[in-house]
Amino acid sequence: MRLTSLPSARLPIMALAAGLVASLLLSSPASAARPAAPGGFTGHGFDTCVAPDQATMDLWNLTSPYSVVGIYVSGSSRYCGDAQQPNLSKQWVAQNAANGWRFLPIHVGRQAPCFVNNPSSRVQKQLMSRSAKTARSQARSEAKETIAALKKYGFAKHSTSYLDIENYPRSSSCDRIVLEFVDAWTEYLHAKGYRSGLYGSGSSAIQAVDQARRSNRRGFTEPDQMWLAWGNGRADTKGGPYLSNSGWKRQRLHQYQLDVTATYGGVPLTIDKNYLDVGQGSRATKESKPCGATQTFTRYRTLKPGSKGPQIKALECVLKRRGFLSSVDSHYRTGTARAVSAFQTSMGWAPTGTVTRSTWTALLSSGRSPRVLKVGSVGSPVWRLQRSLRAAGGQLKVSGVYDTATARTVRSYRAARGLPAYPTADAAVWAELQRGQTL
Known part of the structure; x- marks a missing residue:
């Protein structure tokens, strides 16, 4: 994190942007979600010096690939400290959490x-004492400060605070103090029920801590997560020459492009720009099988009428859930055909009694429109979206995880329907799917 330059000024938001915000808000839950800092996730994030205003966060939620935002919550060496943060508050965190954002609190x-x-x-940054005893005391004091900030902004216990140690010229004596500081910081956070993250340049703090781990440094308490600053332009969590792949598996963040x-x-x-694979990562929830049958x-x-196979039960189950069929018997007979025709009539279509791609697409996508979905999203809405896109003609695997293939298919679907080519699925995408619009 380069803290010596301010972010560019935000341009005025035009009428189109206001419409996009309205689209986002319609698909957001009404109640505030519990903030995740950052929780289990695999996907894209960003950090910026000043926490953006709410309108910007809403627009970026809808239009960008990012699901995680880094915020500067504590520390005397912040370039954008409290006095430079007009937007950051407990309410800002709660609102953005409700809209699906995750957070990287930075100290x-x-x-x-x-x-x-x-x-x-x-901002002239203070330095750690060259006395190990004093440096450890300083680290505990700063850990106490960041816990107070986490509470101030509404983060629960088990949240992670990321200690930012900027690039420094390595030496054995300097590394020794850094390791003592990281150790004491981590121990204090753990004792209070929080998690420790370390942000640093790959060639200095990150490499020093990784070497301490690999050498089994006596008494050293490792941070829970490692945030590697290495501007190689690759959105992954590989550590290259700085962070060996044997450590911190699925507990990594990579800042791969800086100051853009x-x-x-x-x-x-x-x-x-950052890429994360932390906690348990983005793991698919269990696939729902209403009526005991897969819909995938x-x-x-x-x-x-007369068709056979497992898709009959899936069809009847969806029709029953929509109130068009009273029972499921896995046989496409007159009753099922009437139910299909009734659904088609409700859509304003000709009641043919034959299930086409449009019928499948509309049925599978039916339900309450969730908030914006993007790379890293999981849960039942992702299963429903992927099935609907598959029925509409999309070539993607139905996995329960919104991956890059899903994002590509969403872009293609948006283009086919005349929607802006965002990588996200929002209320506009769901509206087209629920109308039975195909690729």
């Missing part, structure tokens, strides 16, 4: 004793 305090300040920067201007929904921000198939067949 920027004392730096390595050999760190060299930029004399032209308005990205624009979504007409709003630019200067950000760092490689291809959704055209069905009519």
Whole structure:
């Protein structure tokens, strides 16, 4: 994180942007979700010096691939401290959590004793003491400070705070103090029921801690998560020459592009781009099988009276849930045909009694429109979306995880329906699917 430059000013939001916000809000839950910091997730995130205003967060939620935002919550060495944070509050966190955002709370305090300040920067960072005993005391004090900030912003216990140690010229004496500081910081957070993350340059703090782990440094308490700053432009969690793959499996973050201007929904921000694989990652929930039958198939067949096979039960189950059929018997007879015709009539279609791609698409997508879905999303809405897209003609695996293949299919579907080519599934996508619109 380069904290010596302010983000670019936000451009005025036009009428189109206001419409996009309305689309997002319609698909958001009414009640505030419990903030995740960051929880289990695999996907994209960003961090920026000043927490964006709510309109920007809403637009970026709808139009960007990002699900996680880094926020500077504590530490005397923050370039964007409390005085530079007009938007960040407990209410801001709660609202964005309700909209599906996850968070990376960042603490920027004392730096390595050999760190060299930029004399032209308005923030001159304090340094750790060269005395190990004093440095450990300083670390505990800063850990106490970040816990207070986590509580202030509404994060529950077991949240992770990321200790930001900027790049420093390595030496054995400097590394020793950094390791003592990280150890004491982590021990204090653990004792209070929180988790420890370390952000740092791959060639300094990250590599020093990884070497301590591999050498089984006596008494060293490892951070729970490692956030590697390595601007190689690759959205993955590989550690390259800095962080060996044997450590912190599924507890990694990679800042792969720094200080770039990205624009979504007409709003630019200067950000760092990150890719995460933390907690248990984005794991599919158990597939729901109403009526005891799967609704997931490689291809959704055209069905009519006399058709046979497992898709009949799936069809009847959906019709029953929609109130068009009273029972499920896995036989496509007159009653099932009448139910199909009744559904088609409700859609304003000709009542043919034959299940086509459009019929499958509309039936499988029916239900309450969830909030915005994007890479890393999981849960029953993702199963429903993937089945619907498959029925509509999309070529994707129904896995229960919104992956890059799902994002590509959503883009294709949006393009086919004349919608903006975002990688996200929002209320507009669901509306088209529920109308039975196919690729």
